Amino acid sequence: MVDELGARFASAGHEIALVGGPVRDILLGRGSKDLDFATSARPEAVEKLLAGWADHVWDIGKAFGTIGCRKGEWVLEITTYRSESYDRTSRKPEVEYGDNLEGDLARRDFAMNAMAVRLPSHEFVDPYGGRADVANKMIRTPGSPEDSFSDDPLRMMRAARFAAQLDFTPDPAVVAAMTTMAERITIVSAERVRDELIKLICAPHPRIGLDLLVSTGLADHVLPELPALRLEDDEHHRHKDVYQHSLTVLDQAIDLEDRLDDVETPDFVVRFAALIHDIGKPRTRKFEGDGKVTFHHHDVVGAKLARKRMKALRFSNEQIEQVSKLVELHLRFHGYGTGEWTDSAVRRYVRDAGELLSRLHVLTRADSTTRNKRKAEALRSAYDDLEKRIEQLREQEKLDAIRPDLDGNQIME
């Protein structure tokens, strides 16, 4: 398939090469049906060349030089060579077409993403040592990280995202540049930051990416509520570090994700809610006279903070409502087990959770971790009990629906 495409472009006098993510992923031993190509042909010529060959051709962003097509089970994105130039002051990178592959690779974010295979010759092009980086699990920029990140500060977020996806380590020079240039992320549009954040959170190792965001100071500009969770212990060292706790809850939520049979996983909503479920704590913390620490209504305050932050990051209304509602409901279960919940209390729990019930189960279970194993076990079994009662009530309601105990008058009515 790929060689056919190469021959087609070559016979029209154009260059084409497999580039970026797919080349990196092949070296990592993970192939995919989604392939990216770079070509010397302009978008109009690309469209014409694909028209007689692909099953379906569409415009992904002709203005930016990208045409998409499907050929059998393969989905291809073909982008005209771009040159290095970015407008440093603009919020969106500017597009300028280039005329060679090397120039196109030079403007890419990381060496591991700046590899290509020319077609149809199969010549492997790796000007910045991307293959070695993949072997060493390293994230390095083609040129100096400072220049690269001034060209497009979003690349700092991308470094954290790839670290989380691939379990790679950014080069110390990359981390240093992220640290000194963190503030520059503020010139990038919220939508672009949001999209990288979603990919990071939904990655196999979000903790790695989040720790990078926090330690470099990027999080101070992107999600300041997260570093704010690093609460110093109180004078009695009684309170656990809420930041570490939040990462643990996120890890647990990921482990429990297969219980979410009604949503596609990885699920951003439950993961993000797990990460920020306690963001109301720093604002509500009070040291009581007797050495006790309280966080009055931190669930309500946290839900409000979540809503505000997610709005600023231009998340969809649905995502905002879902995450903030989970934050608001995550403490409800705390009353369970101590006092008896009546059937109507259980029903209210189900009704308030609505479509979020399975996510609330995961979040609450994930949050039932304490340093004390016995206590954690007790919480887990209390939650098992709650889920069982929900199930029983459901069965009961089904029966009631089949044989409603109405009297004759009610039936006539």
Ligand code: ATP
């Ligand atoms: P995935 O699609 O799995 O998220 P990817 O590596 O394909 O991973 P994309 O965000 O799809 O990443 O970008 C495709 C390619 O475009 C990258 O491999 C990289 O070479 C280049 N690229 C994307 N964004 C930038 C950027 N901000 N600066 C420089 N190069 C970029």
Ligand code: MG
């Ligand atoms: Mg891609």
